[in-house]
Amino acid sequence: MSINIKFNNIVKRYKDLTVIPGLSFSINKAEFFTLLGPSGCGKTTLLRMVAGFNSIEEGEIYFDDVIVNRMPPSKRNIGMVFQNYAIFPHLSVNKNISFGLENRKVPKDQIKTKVDEILNVVQMNQYKNRMPSTLSGGQQQRIALARATVINPALLLMDEPLSNLDAKLRVELRSSIKNIQKKLGITTIYVTHDQAEAMAVSDRIGVMKDGLIHHIGTPQNIYHRPASLFVSTFIGHSNIMESKIRVNHGKYELVLSEDYKVEMDNIDTHLVKKDEDVKVSIRPEEFIIDHKAKVGLNGMVKSNVFLGVTINYIIELDNGQCVEVLQESSLKSQIMEGERVKLVIKKEKINVFRKDGFVNYTLGVINDIDINQYNLEGDN
């Protein structure tokens, strides 16, 4: 039953304002695909275009081989979970869930078994005859999920389904969502601005900004080898440093300070030019505080925060830049504020970007969307 989806150069415009300037990518059968991005990036707009609630100005969306541009939402065989649940307040839990089945003219006895089944899946059996107003937000969202999936849709669409819930419930429900999706094998598009949530549930994530998807990849791909500087800062935390690539006897060196140069063996030599200015993205855990190192970045501890597993340091480098450094905590006492330290980097983990941030020079980037198609220029 589940389908693949293809986006072919689709454009969304509101009057003169172009929200999505043209996107082409595809989503696989039975995949859990997440659109992740800051608010206003166009992810919900894109989702609603798939649902049929927003018009498509240019391009096509395919469900398998069928163009759905002009198909009304009711004919698209989708299940949708809304941010505010959209539970019908005048109908009981039972009636809410059987609503879609009744519209599909499913026989009564089948409706009953299906409703019971799905209530089991979302663990809400005992609430079958309740009215929605007596349910908590988390329970309502389970019902919304049950209602959307009971019709056995070809595609499940979820628009920030957890954003109205508290943190603990979010974590609990996101694993339920993932499990149910796996069990039913429905192609799913999930929209969120919460990167931890996206990481936890997705097979692949599309990271969006200003109507463009910068990177489509597995959570590992986008975390370790982000396709653009934006992706590297939006997913997790990254320290961005200005640097330069120098070629020395055929070896590529990253110049981090006058005396700290790191030889890189994973730079894409086809892309990078000699003496090119670059931006380096270093995650807090990619720094090592090493007093014995001969060379490194010198700095002074500005603050230290003990977080249990790790200690978080803010270190002011001698060039004035402040960087965040994460170290595993140990039984030894932590480094005090004001102490001088020396930092070295885990060179195999860091990412080197073109100065404008739109090209990752590091080898190993896996991106299922071509970021060069956008002709992006300037800094991001």
Next chain:
Amino acid sequence: MNKRKDIWSYLTVLTFVLYAILLIFPLIMLLKSSVQYGDNSFSLHYFQKFFGKQYYMDALWNSVKVTVAVTFFSVIIAVPLAYFLTTLKMKGKNLIQILIVVSSVSPPFIGAYSWILLLGRNGAITNFIKNTFGLLTPDIYGFGGIVLVMSLQLFPLIFIYSMGVFKNIDNSLIEAAESMGCTGLKKMFKVIMPLITPTILAGSLLVFMRTLSDFGTPMLIGKGYRTIPVLIYNEFISEVGGEAGFAAAISILVVIVTTLIFMAQQYIQKKKSFTMNTLHPIQVKDVQFRKKIFPVSYIYFILFLALIPRIYVIYTSFLATKGQIFTNQFSLESYSMAFKKLGSSIQTTFYLAIVSMVVIILFSIIIAYITVRRSNKITKIIDIVSMFPLLVPGSVLGIAMATSFNNKPLLLSGTALILIISFSIRRMPYTIRSSSAALEQSSVSVEEAAISLGASKIKTFAKVVLPMMISGVISGAILSWINIFSELSTSIILYTARTKTISVAIYTEVMRGNFGVAAALSTILTIIMIVSLLIFFKVTGNKELSM
């Protein structure tokens, strides 16, 4: 809360005593006089008389028929209108909304009298059709006329409620239905209708109560089609053959009916009610011209029907009159006549309305505060009692007060005070509701914060509480103001020559056949209403109105 006595305790007692004397006492007196006959201290004579004669039963039956029909047609007219206006993209929406609301704020009987001018035996349209096509138009008098006039007068109430509820429906509910394959009429009946039903019921109750208690319309256009308020008025006022006790008995029956209806509505409301959290309101859709034709013409047709009587009255007010008949000449003589003969009634109405407003504002603030923040047994009673007037038709309250305050030491009959009291009591429920709704939205902790920062109770009230509830108070008060101007059923019973309001003046002029003067006064009244409404929109910052 603090158990010690403070100023609110005294105000609670004062309010309680005032309600006991001014509302409970008259209602008890009404009950008493309904069960007394001749020298008997207890007799069901009047009730037997009522149920014993077809004549009286017919009036009851007529009232029921009219009320049900008007409520039905109001819903039928208003709900699609509100739906179209919510979902359709068209120009001048706000103006249309305002015009519809404006059309509702004049006394119903002016509508009746205007429709008589248009469609009556000698009406403008009647004559036009007779002279042009040689056809006779259907008779406007009687049941049909009452239903036409009242429906067009009262559908805006349902309209206002419907606009509110359509605004509250979350678009994702509709989208959810569509995504599950529920569209078109099915969507209308399975999703939209159930969602709006509780609100429509609340609006219907208002229409029901107003129709049931309206006196002017059936009196003017009924022509022998007797309804209960007409019966009560005739029994009470008429010098020959009228019996005050009998009027009281009928009043009691009416109150029983309204109470039952009210309770039924509350019961259904409670069972059916739910809250909606609205993140995305329904979006305006721009559809093809072809699909727009019907909704747009519907909107304009209803607007036309609602406005035509008002416009025609204004038009005739500028015509010269010859006896009872309008001529084709324009003239301001109706206005000069109106000011000469009845200018004082304009002053009187303003005076009564302003004083009543002050009373309403003061007591609404007090009652809202004590019922929301100082909940105890007495304030609970006050809360319930203050809503009584919603169930008591104006003429019933009028009779109750007229009979109760006829003797010393409470000799109020014929004074301006009795009108002020009745206006205030009748209109207070609306202001109390909007005030306490505003107060309920604010948290007690805000007050506690002020007190913890060293503000006295009075200062806290003045600087913190009052500003929080003032928007509710003002919007309620302006609506009360509008209602006082258009009120007829109580004042027609309580007025004297010195306390004749504009509505009463228009009514008496219509009854005497001085249509020119009536039209001029109606126009003045309409202008006052529109100005008041515009102030209301300005103050509340929106185009919504809840009555």
